[in-house]
Amino acid sequence: MRRTLIAAILLLAASLSPPPPCASADDAVGVVRSRSGESVVVRGGKDLPATPGMKLLQGDILSTGPDGSLGAILRDNSSISLGPDSRLAIRDFRFSPAEGKFGLLVRISRGTMAYLSGLIGKLSPDSARFETPVATIGIRGTRFAVKVGEPAPQ
Amino acid sequence: MKRAYGLVMLLLLCACAAPPPRPAAPPPRDVVVLLPDDQGKTGSVVVTGAGTERVLSKPGQAVAVSKGSAPGDPFVLSDSELAAMAGPALRALPPPPAQFIFYFNLGESELTDESRARLRDAARTIRERFPVDVSVVGHTDTVGDKRYNYQLSLKRARSVAALLSAEGVDPAIMEITSHGKDNPLVPTGDQVPEPRNRRVEVTVR
Numbered sequence: 001m002r003r004t005l006i007a008a009i010l011l012l013a014a015s016l017s018p019p020p021p022c023a024s025a026d027d028a029v030g031v032v033r034s035r036s037g038e039s040v041v042v043r044g045g046k047d048l049p050a051t052p053g054m055k056l057l058q059g060d061i062l063s064t065g066p067d068g069s070l071g072a073i074l075r076d077n078s079s080i081s082l083g084p085d086s087r088l089a090i091r092d093f094r095f096s097p098a099e100g101k102f103g104l105l106v107r108i109s110r111g112t113m114a115y116l117s118g119l120i121g122k123l124s125p126d127s128a129r130f131e132t133p134v135a136t137i138g139i140r141g142t143r144f145a146v147k148v149g150e151p152a153p154q
Numbered sequence: 155m156k157r158a159y160g161l162v163m164l165l166l167l168c169a170c171a172a173p174p175p176r177p178a179a180p181p182p183r184d185v186v187v188l189l190p191d192d193q194g195k196t197g198s199v200v201v202t203g204a205g206t207e208r209v210l211s212k213p214g215q216a217v218a219v220s221k222g223s224a225p226g227d228p229f230v231l232s233d234s235e236l237a238a239m240a241g242p243a244l245r246a247l248p249p250p251p252a253q254f255i256f257y258f259n260l261g262e263s264e265l266t267d268e269s270r271a272r273l274r275d276a277a278r279t280i281r282e283r284f285p286v287d288v289s290v291v292g293h294t295d296t297v298g299d300k301r302y303n304y305q306l307s308l309k310r311a312r313s314v315a316a317l318l319s320a321e322g323v324d325p326a327i328m329e330i331t332s333h334g335k336d337n338p339l340v341p342t343g344d345q346v347p348e349p350r351n352r353r354v355e356v357t358v359r
Contacts (some may be wrong), residue, residue: 017239031287031359033248052161052285060158069246073359099193116191116250132184135219142197143189143247144210145240150218152180 003088003126028055030074036085038065039045056090063087064111078118094127095120104128114145157233176309187216187231192249197208251359252279256314256341258352260297263309263318273314276356277321288328292313295351296335296344307354308332314354 003062039050042061048054050070051069062070064086071081074075076095081087087110094103102124106113108131121127121141129135134147188210190196198211208217215227216234243334254276256269258332265273280286291310294303311330319325338351 008328033285034246036246053287062227069242071246071248073248073251079248079250079358081243081246081248083240083246086233086243114240114243114245114247114300117197118238118250130306132186132219133205134184134221135201135225137186138200140198140200141195142199143184144199145189145236145243146184146237148184148187149182150219150239152218153182 026059027091028054028075029058029060029095030071030072030080032056032068032070033079034071034081036069038069039063039070039082041069042097058090058093061087061089076102076119076121078104078121080106081114081115083112083114086113088113096133097123100124102127105131107131108132108146108148110148112147114121114143114147115139116143117141171189181220183220183226185216185218186210187214187240189213189236189244196313201243212345216282220260249283251357252283253358254279254356256354256356257349258310260295260347260349260352261306263306263313265314270317273317273321276358277323278317279358280313280318280323280327286327287319288323289355289357289359290318290328290330291357292330292332292353293336293339293351293353293355294335295346295348296338296342297347298335300334300336304332304334307334310352310354316354 032050032052034052035050038108040047040063041050042063056072062082063073064082064084066084067082071083073079088106091102091107092105094101102120104120104127117139119140125140128139132146136147169273170290183256186199187203188196188199196213198209201208201217201219203219203225204223207230208225210217210228216231217226217228219225254272257266259266290311292307294307311332314326315330339349339353340350342348
């Protein structure tokens, strides 16, 4: 009886928890191309080691340690990378040219990021936005880099 | 208004997360620098801080933003300053995907001689950039019906994939798709022979 109850509770818990994140070609927003040192993808609260070829999903957080770097290509053919001690979140990514739907929102909270714009930058630059803790960055088809928390000149 | 609220929340979050600043040092700043792309073209970025916009439009131009302030005056970073600021991130930035287009004669799934000669370039790029994903997408012009063209463009894509694998490209990294007559490079009416539409597009990313 007790075991049945426990099983029922477990089943209920399993049905209530969200389905495990899985990367299918359809919902992937990009793919990891290069990495070095400590570099992880934080998904669903778990640190997954970044590996070349790994699919990225909306909501993923990319994070590097003191010796780390990470480079990825997003589905609109834009490239994004992190230097050491960096952290950014892919908050939103939409790329459906056939339906005219575009969106890119990246929040960088620490370290350095570089970005080379792709088709969203070409087709709908206004729908791309990058946020640092103190500034927002909009693009008009370009390559740029940002560093968060650079010490001010003395 | 909602955005201003969001910004305030962000600033608060940031204030909590940041280590206690030493009283003497000026507050750290976020620095944004605009760079030319790999073709040497420079677009522009708009940096907004505390509701004030600053446009960067020249290569190497940078702007610093401190918490709660408008962006400062743009300045130009030297190469060594740029390397110190963002060198590792810039080195880790993947090159944009490379695309190769191979052409075919009417109704055929054999490459034109000219296109065949360029297969090696594609294979070399794939080798140089490995690990990569490669998409091989077949297309036709609008001569013939839909079904025939779907089959023909699939045959074309398979033939290019086979030639690439003969050049040493692992078939497992190639994704073959067929668009038939639905996705012409050069829009035409129906039943129009157009050599530029009889193609296979290979994208290396």
